[in-house]
Amino acid sequence: MGLEFAKQQDQNDKLSAFRSKFHIPKDKNGNEVIYMTGNSLGLQPKITKDYINQELEDWANLGVDGHTNAKNPWLNYHEYLTETMAHIVGAKPIEVVVMNSLTVNLHLMMVSFYKPTPKRYKILIEADAFPSDKYAVESQLRHHGYDYKEGVILWKSGPSEELANYEDLETILEEHGEDIALVMIGGVNYYTGQFFDLKRITQLSHSYGCTVGFDCAHGAGNVQLNLHDSGADFAVWCSYKYLNSGPGSLAGAFVHERHAYKKELNRFTGWWSHNKDKRFKMRDEFDQLPGAEGWQLSNPTILSMAAIRASLDVFKEAGFDQLCEKSKQLTGYFEFLINKLNNSDIKIITPSNPDERGCQLSIQVKNADRSLHHKLSDAGIISDWREPDVIRCAPTPLYNSYRDIYELVERLKTILN
Ligand SMILES: Cc1ncc(COP(=O)(O)O)c(C=O)c1O
Numbered sequence: 132m133g134l135e136f137a138k139q140q141d142q143n144d145k146l147s148a149f150r151s152k153f154h155i156p157k158d159k160n161g162n163e164v165i166y167m168t169g170n171s172l173g174l175q176p177k178i179t180k181d182y183i184n185q186e187l188e189d190w191a192n193l194g195v196d197g198h199t200n201a202k203n204p205w206l207n208y209h210e211y212l213t214e215t216m217a218h219i220v221g222a223k224p225i226e227v228v229v230m231n232s233l234t235v236n237l238h239l240m241m242v243s244f245y246k247p248t249p250k251r252y253k254i255l256i257e258a259d260a261f262p263s264d265k266y267a268v269e270s271q272l273r274h275h276g277y278d279y280k281e282g283v284i285l286w287k288s289g290p291s292e293e294l295a296n297y298e299d300l301e302t303i304l305e306e307h308g309e310d311i312a313l314v315m316i317g318g319v320n321y322y323t324g325q326f327f328d329l330k331r332i333t334q335l336s337h338s339y340g341c342t343v344g345f346d347c348a349h350g351a352g353n354v355q356l357n358l359h360d361s362g363a364d365f366a367v368w369c370s371y372k373y374l375n376s377g378p379g380s381l382a383g384a385f386v387h388e389r390h391a392y393k394k395e396l397n398r399f400t401g402w403w404s405h406n407k408d409k410r411f412k413m414r415d416e417f418d419q420l421p422g423a424e425g426w427q428l429s430n431p432t433i434l435s436m437a438a439i440r441a442s443l444d445v446f447k448e449a450g451f452d453q454l455c456e457k458s459k460q461l462t463g464y465f466e467f468l469i470n471k472l473n474n475s476d477i478k479i480i481t482p483s484n485p486d487e488r489g490c491q492l493s494i495q496v497k498n499a500d501r502s503l504h505h506k507l508s509d510a511g512i513i514s515d516w517r518e519p520d521v522i523r524c525a526p527t528p529l530y531n532s533y534r535d536i537y538e539l540v541e542r543l544k545t546i547l548n
Contacts, residue, residue, distance in 0.1 A: 132467065137537035140464070146457050146528060149449055152177055153375075153530040158511045165535045165542075167514045169527035170321075170349060170491050173375030173442075182441035186433050203440075207407070208431040209424075215443040216383055219451050220347065220368070221357035225422035226385050229370070229439060230403075230429075233348055233382040234263045236367040237315075239426055240384065241271045243398045244342045244364050245313045252277050253307065255314045255341070257295050258287040261321045264346050268315060284311065293480040293495075294325050301335065308339030318356060318366065319349035322517055324481035324491035324525075326354050329361035337362065348372060351383060352446065353489035353527075355455055358385045373489075373527060374446075376439040381432055386423045394419045401428030449529060457528035458490045464533060465492055465526055468540040474547060480521065491525040493517070496547075503546065510542040 141147050153174045155163040166174060189201035198205045209229050217227040230236065245254065252275065254268050265283075272282035284307055288295050304311070314336040319326045333343045345366040350356050352373030358366050366385040370376035390396060402410060404425050406418035419425055446454070462485070469479060469492070476497040481488050496503060497520070504516035515523040526536055 132464075132471070134534075134537055137464075137533040140460075140533035144457065144533070146449055146453060147532065149445070150530045150532060152445060155530065156513070162511060165512045165539050166531070167512060167524035167526060167535075167539065169375075169529075169531070170353070170372055170523060170525035171515055172371055172378060173352075173373055173527070174530055175377065176375055176441050176445050178444070179377070179438050179441040182437040183434055186437045190433075203437075205431065205433050208433055208436050209427070212436060212439055212443060215447050216439075219374075219443075219446060220351055220366070220383065220385060221355060221361075222359045222385050223388055225391050226359060226388050227383060228423040228427060229381050229383050229436065230427050230431075231382055231384075232379065233346070233367050233369040234267055236382050236384040236426075237264065237267050237344075237346065238271070239399060239428075240344055240365040240367060240386070241267070241313070241315075243386075243390075243396045243426075244344060245271055245275075246342075246397070247272075247275050247277065247312045251310055251312045251340070253282050253284050253311045255284045255286060255303065255307075255311050255316075255336075257316050257320060258285040259320060259322050260315075260317055261346065261348070264315065264317065286316070293323050294482060295320070295327075297328070297331060297335075300332065304335060304339050304341075308336075308341065311336075311339065311341045314341045314343045316343075316345055317349065318345040318347040319354060319489050319491075321349050322493060322521065322523075324349070324488050324493050324523070326350065326482075326486070326488050328487075329356065329358070329363060333362045347383075349491070350489065352451075353458070353491075353525075355451075359388065363387060364390065370439050370442070374439070375442040375529070377435065380438055381435045384423055384426060386426065388422075391422045391425075398426060399428065403427035403429055403431075445529065454528045458526075459485045461526045461528055461531060461533065461536065462488070462490050462492060465524070465536045465540070468536065469494065472540070472544055472547075476547070489525075490527055491523055494522045494524065495520055496522065506546045507543070510546060512539055512542060 189197045212229045213224045217224045269279035272279040336343045342364045347366050347368035351368035369382045371380045478495045481492045499520050
C-alpha cells in the first residue's frame, strides 16, 4: 500500500487523465501542490477560460444582440445548465435551477417553505450547522416576529460524540415535532463530513408535518444526493466547491416536483419568475412560471454561468457515477493510510461507512493548533483548518490522485514526528 501501490492505482484509474484538464496550483519552487480543498474552492478547469471568453467576445461584438444572437444566446442561458446539474443532484430538470448564491437561495426557499404559525413555528437544524445557515434561520424567525433563540431546536450529538445520530432526531421529533415548522439540515456536514440519509430525515420529519430542506453545499458534485427520491421539499447548494465553477459562483436550488405547479405558494418574484413566453410583453399581469425556475428573480448571470457550464461539461465527460465510485476508493485509501499511522493523537471523526460520507475526511489531532496547518502548507499541502483541532482534507476524484494521498500522509507523518 506504499508508493508503488499508489502509482499502480493511478495507472489503472480510467479517470486519471482528468487531472490534466485542471490548473493545479504550484508552490514557490514550481512544484504542484497537493490540493485537498475541493470542499472549499474547487480548481479551475482549463476549458473555463474559453467558455467565458466566448461570452466576452459575443458581448464585445454583438452588445445587446447577444441576448438572442450570441453563439449561446443569453436570454435562457440558465437552461443550458439544468440537465447536467439535475443529473448530478439526482433530480428532474423541472426541479432544478441555477441562480443567485447559496444563502440567498436559502432565504428564497424559506419564504415559501417556512410557514410559521403561533403553534408551529420552530426550525430544527443540526447542532454544528454552517454559520450562514444558522444566521439565515435565525433571521427568518426574527422576520416573522419570533424569538430566534427559542425558535431554533438543535439536533445535537451525545456528549462524547461528534456525529449526529438518528435516534436523537427521532426523540426530538417525538417531543417537539408538532412545534417544528421546518427541518433544515446540511446534507453533508461541513465539519465532520457526515453525509446524512436525506430520505430518512425527510420521511421522519414529514410524518410530523414539518417541511424539509437541505443545504447541499458539501454534497453537490461530491455524493449521490438523489434529491428527488429523498422527497425533500427544497435544497440549495453552491457551485464553487466540488462543482469547480469559480470563487463566489452561482448556486443551485431544488424544489420538489410536487410543488412545481403550486401557484398559490408564497414567494418573492421578479420578471424571471414570470411566464417566459410572455416575459417581454411587459405590461401583462404576473403569470407564475412552473418548477424551480419560478423562483428566479433576475436575468441570468452569464459570465458565472459560462464557468458553471464548462465545469458541468467536464463532469458529463467523466460521468458522475464513475466519479463517485473513484471517490470511495480514493477516500478509502486515505483512511487506510491514516489508520496505519497508528498514532493515538489522531482520530478521523468522519463516519467510516463509505455510504455516510463523501470524499472529505475530518482529522482531529489532539493538542494541535493552527501551526499544524501552517506546517502542512509549508510542506506543499493545501488543506483546511477548522477550530479547535480539525484538519479537513477532501481528495476529489476529478483531479486528485492516489499519489497525492500517499504523499500527503507521508508528509503528515514527518510533521507529527
Ligand atoms: C455548508 C455551507 N452552507 C452555506 C455556505 C454559504 O455559502 P454562500 O456564501 O455562497 O451563501 C457555505 C460556504 O462555504 C457552506 O459551506
